[in-house]
Amino acid sequence: MDDRQPDGGYPRLRLVHSVPPEPVHLLDDFVVCGTCGTYLERQREMYVCDGCGAARAAAAPLEEKVAAQVLTLMSQAQGWTRLVTVGAAEGEQPPTELLAQWWNTVGVDGQRVLLDILVEYVQVKYIQAHPTCISGRGRFVWSTHPRTG
Ligand SMILES: [Zn+2]
Numbered sequence: 001m002d003d004r005q006p007d008g009g010y011p012r013l014r015l016v017h018s019v020p021p022e023p024v025h026l027l028d029d030f031v032v033c034g035t036c037g038t039y040l041e042r043q044r045e046m047y048v049c050d051g052c053g054a055a056r057a058a059a060a061p062l063e064e065k066v067a068a069q070v071l072t073l074m075s076q077a078q079g080w081t082r083l084v085t086v087g088a089a090e091g092e093q094p095p096t097e098l099l100a101q102w103w104n105t106v107g108v109d110g111q112r113v114l115l116d117i118l119v120e121y122v123q124v125k126y127i128q129a130h131p132t133c134i135s136g137r138g139r140f141v142w143s144t145h146p147r148t149g
Contacts, residue, residue: 034125073118
C-alpha cells in the first residue's frame, strides 16, 4: 500500500466550497432607467431600477423585444457591416432566417456580444410613471451604436 495515503488507503477529502457563478442575463448592463439613468438590475423575472424605482419591466417580454430589434439591426446592411468590421462575422450578409437561427445558437454570452456591438443601450421609459407598472406599458427607446448610425 502506498504509504503516502492516509489511514484506510483513501485520500483525505477536502471540502471546497465554491461560490456558484452568477447567472448572466441577456440584458445585464444594457437596460437603463429612462427616469434616472440607473442600469436596471435583474431581480427574478423582472428588470428593475434600484435608483428611483420607477422603471420595472418583465424580463421575458423585454428580452424578446430586444432580440427582435437586434435581428432587425443585423439584417440591415449597416448592422451587418458593423459585425464584419469588428470581426464578429464575415462574408456576405445571410438572409434574416439564418440570422435568427444564428442568434438562437450562440447562447446568452454570444448574444450579449452581438448586443454590445449593435446596441449602445436600451432605455426603458414609462408613459404613465407608476411604480407597479410592468410589461406592456414600457416604451423602448433605442439608441443604435454611434458607429453604425
Ligand atoms: Zn430609475
